[in-house]
Amino acid sequence: MxxxxxxxxxxxxxxxxxxxxxxxxxxxxxxxxxxxxxxxxxxxxxxxxxxxxxxxxxxxxxxxxxxxxxxxxxxxxxxxxxxxxxxxxxxxxxxxxxxxxxxxxxxxxxxxxxxxxxxxxxxxxxxxxxxxxxxxxxxxxxxxxxxxxxxxxxxxxxxxxxxxxxxxxxxxxxxxxxxxxxxxxxxxxxxxxxAGEYNPDNTDVADNSSPSPVITKQPAVAQRPVAVKQPVVVKTSQPAVKPELTKREKIQQSIMSGRNIASDAHLNSNPNGQYYLTTKGNLVQVTDENVYLIASLERSDRPGYKLMLDDKGSGSDMYIGAGGVLVNGSGKRIGYLRSR
Incomplete structure (x- = not known):
């Protein structure tokens, strides 16, 4: 058994x-x-x-x-x-x-x-x-x-x-x-x-069935005229106030000035993206409203390359070759840097 x-x-x-x-x-x-x-x-x-x-x-x-x-x-x-x-x-x-x-x-x-x-x-x-x-x-x-x-x-x-x-x-x-x-x-x-902005059960609309408001006449009261003093208006010359720039405008202004940018960057994986290497050694991506830190410039950990862009553990490190060419860990070309 x-x-x-x-x-x-x-x-x-x-x-x-x-x-x-x-x-x-x-x-x-x-x-x-x-x-x-x-x-x-x-x-x-x-x-x-x-x-x-x-x-x-x-x-x-x-x-x-x-x-x-x-x-x-x-x-x-x-x-x-x-x-x-x-x-x-x-x-x-x-x-x-x-x-x-x-x-x-x-x-x-x-x-x-x-x-x-x-x-x-x-x-x-x-x-x-x-x-x-x-x-x-x-x-x-x-x-x-x-x-x-x-x-x-x-x-x-x-x-x-x-x-x-x-x-x-x-x-x-x-x-x-x-x-x-x-x-x-x-x-x-x-x-x-x-997802909560539209509520089909919302009944906050005018109700045509409501009765008209009752208007009550107030008794006439003799009013004594009161002298009203007019305020004294003092004219002062105010300095023109410049409108504050939006976050997007500030980002684009910084890019155009080039004060903080050392190189333009191009990545094959996103050819239409805006990427820049800053003067502080940070590779960043710029969108309409934000700046994202992509990687940081470091001394290379691979022979044949002096510098690398370290992605801090995500497995997407980029190595800088001759002429600013960017390659991945397998040696495949994935983009380039162009100095300003």
Whole structure:
């Protein structure tokens, strides 16, 4: 009897191991695939995807339900660090790591953290961020953050719930792919607030059924004329007040003056972006309203290069070669610096 029970257990264990293998799909190397990933890690090796779990599938259906759109992507569990929006073999996918999702919910103590991450990745597809095969960029990440905040309020989350994942795992300093934590939290808040601006149940309108006000005549009272002294107006010449510059105008004024800029920078991953190397040795990206710190000038840690732009642990260090050429850790040219 014991031998039969043992054989049955072995068969069941074998079947359990076979199910993921039968459902899995390998897309090949991630090295040449541009992904909009939540946390911005470099994804290497083969991408292997599996059927999505029922819970994740229901979350995605709920997200699409509150915005009234059909999904233009497929959801898959995969061997990615957290979650990513990507086009593989001309098909849109949302890939997520089930273990990461469970861990982030446990760390924040609520279910909204994982939901916000899936909403963020869905925002990339719906906003068309994955179509150019460039991958993550600060502005597209902020747009996806705003979408996430909007969706979560529609689903009943508080602002703290909507920001819980970002508050826990985002970096304080921005990079050339992802913005700084404070900016991302601000955009989530913008989306969350905009979801509550329109209220179809709002009854704060004029009510035509209200009775007309009753006008009561007051008794006539003899009034004694009172002499009113006119105030003395003293004319003074006020200096002209110049309108204060907006943040955008200040940023552009600084760029045009060139006082703080040593070189213009061009990155192949975002050819239309505004990048500059400052006189303090900081590589920054300038958008309409913000300046993001991308990397800092340091002595190179690789032979053959004197200087590098250190991204402080995100795996996107850039090395400065002859003539200002920028290369990555594999020696591939990724941009250049041009002195002013």
């Amino acid at each position: 014991k031998t039969i029970r043992t054989k049955i257990c072995i068969v069941i264990a074998a079947l359990c191991c076979m199910v993921p293998a039968m459902a899995q799909k390998t897309f090949g190397s991630a090295k040449y695939t541009a992904m909009c990933s939540y946390y911005g890690e470099s994804i290497t090796g083969n991408i292997t995807a599996y059927e999505a779990g029922d819970t994740a599938g229901k979350v995605v259906k709920d997200i699409m339900s509150v915005i009234g759109l059909k999904a233009n992507f497929e959801l898959r569990a995969a061997n990615v660090p957290n979650a990513a929006a990507v086009i593989l073999k001309n098909k849109r996918y949302i890939l997520y790591n089930p273990k990461f999702m469970d861990n982030i919910n446990s760390a924040t103590g609520n279910k909204w953290a994982a939901i916000s991450i899936l909403a963020h990745e869905i925002g990339h597809h719906l906003n068309g961020h994955t179509l150019d095969n460039v991958g993550s960029r600060p502005q597209t990440e902020l747009e996806a953050d705003e979408f996430s905040g909007f969706v979560l309020r529609k689903m009943g989350a508080s602002l703290a719930d909507a920001q819980s994942a970002m508050s826990l795992i985002a970096k304080m300093k921005g990079s050339h792919t992802h913005p700084a934590k404070n900016d991302r939290l601000a955009y989530i808040a913008t989306g969350w607030k905009s």
